[in-house]
Amino acid sequence: MADISTCPPLTRASVQEAHTKIKSYIHRTPVLTCQTITQIANTAQTTSDISTSGQDASLPPAKPRMNLFFKCENMQKIGAFKARGAFHALSRLSAAELSNGVVTHSSGNHAQALALAAKTFGVKAYVVMPSISTPSKIEGTKSHGAEVIFSGSTSEEREEVVRGVIERTGARLVPPYDHPDIILGQGTLALEMQEQVESMTGGYRGEGTTRGGCSFAAENGVGIEETSGRKGLDAVIAPCGGGGMLSGVATALQETGIKVFGAEPSFQGADDAQRGLKQGKRIESVKTLTIADGLRTPLGEITWKVVSDTDKVKGMFSVTEEQIKSAMRLMLERAKIFIEPSAAVGVAVALYNEEFRHMVEKEAGEEGWNVGIVLTGGNTTVDAIAKLFAPSAVQGERQEGKVGMNGEKIAENVAG
């Protein structure tokens, strides 16, 4: 990773520079819409659904006006937005700095992203993964040519192995989210989404051009026909785990007038950003087995600074496991878009979080908002889906929160 002292500042201009650097390596992913899901977002929930999910059902259910636009990072290289940050991090290093390879610790999408970026740049990648990682993730990482090194599942065990690799090889650490280069890389998705939604709605807000905007969805009329002619994006919802992507999106959209919100799972305290904001300080460790396994990590030091800045992120909202599953089912069955549970968290906020929905109803009024939602990734399998949606033996333990969907044991997650 580049030394933080040499990193560009967290500004929209830096995100634009990052985009120039990485755009030949990544996909400009499509923005899709779905009439049915937009309709559901515009329909009041029942009082019983509201109270079942543990929300205050004493208010009349919200009836916000929203058009939803899905930024399909599930169709990004390696199946998740993480490719953006990894390519950007590597593109900021000199050949000399890259000569001993790169190393990271991750059992998820960042591991595959770094492996792909390293292969593309012709350098060696070392990935430290807990030995209990699912075989498909290990295989996915190896398939891009990375050397996988196993560790225990606590953060201390993991970091010790990483230190060992660095000492032995001289590889450079590329952390998964808490670094400006990663944040700026992930933020590039917001620049594209802004342009694409402007092009789809025929609007020209801000300095975005429509060149290269994706136009089919507008032609489809999906969702769009319900707008009152509103142009461009009004708001974005981005899922938040370690906060790298949310910070990047907020950085990219600063001073555009587009409001940025974060979405978290609430299960077993995975809503660490929201809880941190209430306490006025970062929560440094999280221990959760939420099905949104990409969002089990707490905010890092740098991402906390961005996420807790209300000029940048206007609010954090959380959803239950059942709400995530329900949103995921709708995205698969109705929108026909294949996503992993973490990617459904932003959709769930738009459809089910009454605090968010009341806020939109009030702020957006009759005219409504065009809301962009980041679909973070699609790295799941039909087998995992079968487990997730079938009532299975493991559900009992799941409900007690001791075992994850893939049988993984609960462990402490700290930023790093």
Place this chain on the structure above:
Amino acid sequence: MADISTCPPLTRASVQEAHTKIKSYIHRTPVLTCQTITQIANTAQTTSDISTSGQDASLPPAKPRMNLFFKCENMQKIGAFKARGAFHALSRLSAAELSNGVVTHSSGNHAQALALAAKTFGVKAYVVMPSISTPSKIEGTKSHGAEVIFSGSTSEEREEVVRGVIERTGARLVPPYDHPDIILGQGTLALEMQEQVESMTGGYRGEGTTRGGCSFAAENGVGIEETSGRKGLDAVIAPCGGGGMLSGVATALQETGIKVFGAEPSFQGADDAQRGLKQGKRIESVKTLTIADGLRTPLGEITWKVVSDTDKVKGMFSVTEEQIKSAMRLMLERAKIFIEPSAAVGVAVALYNEEFRHMVEKEAGEEGWNVGIVLTGGNTTVDAIAKLFAPSAVQGERQEGKVGMNGEKIAENVAG
């Protein structure tokens, strides 16, 4: 349905006219690409995979060069291309002809398509469905305001109920595929796909314009980067059940130089078109429980004429149940596109049918072909996927071919 005597001829110009009529009612669905799946298509199969699927493994495995383009009719209204034919059929009827409503028999996507078109045109729709239809399909049809009337599952029982509805109500029959209006409507997808792929590859073959072409996939570089600069479509693979859509695509692309191929499941004789071609006459009845449940019907009289015309359809190819499942898994897990089993049949031909692959290797040579594949629909559920991919109790009976994925019993399917 309009009297056949009043129908436009089966020509490209008639498909273009149909497109003008229906385009405000339907979605211009995206064309997506997937680098990984294109790579698999360009990799030789192993001899063992070839022989396991019952193909001749004595030849060296084919190594064709293809770029695959997926026309996403799973994202069409009601989740399948059937909306095109239904809207076209209704748009060709006068208000007087529509005054007593419309009727059809279908347990699948055509039922929902007709229900939606009728609702849009403000007329009543009656849908005759076997009483053993899955609840989700019954609900889906009712949700668009159609009156569902149950029948037995043989074609005689079904037709008797339809006749009863017509006598009682004066409703007009809109058959699912064997009618020029339906064929011309379905064919409109090929006009769009031709334009979209031209736009994506920077080509301008034929008279298609690039206006409205979907450009993101080309920008993504997905798949495209592997072409040797070849422009526009060279070939299309379309799944074939009753043959309405395949006939429409072949009609739309006549005299464009784009070759059209049909894809069928082979299970329990579902490859009736291919078998009919070998025998030199149409096979009138099929009895199969292939997982590609949209393709269980035989060709009709009109569609047989188109499909058996080698100027229009260059060849029919079939695939096994395991090949369909494997292609479906790849489309979900790798392309992140949610499709039903029937929609995977064309993909399976491109990836696994050695006869097709040898033909492409020979005809396309080093330059390769740009191959469009119609993803017919996405109307399945996470529950059905869990059943399809989990080894379950019902698999034993399934393998004997007596029970379908949803527990449905085997029954005779005849065209109508």
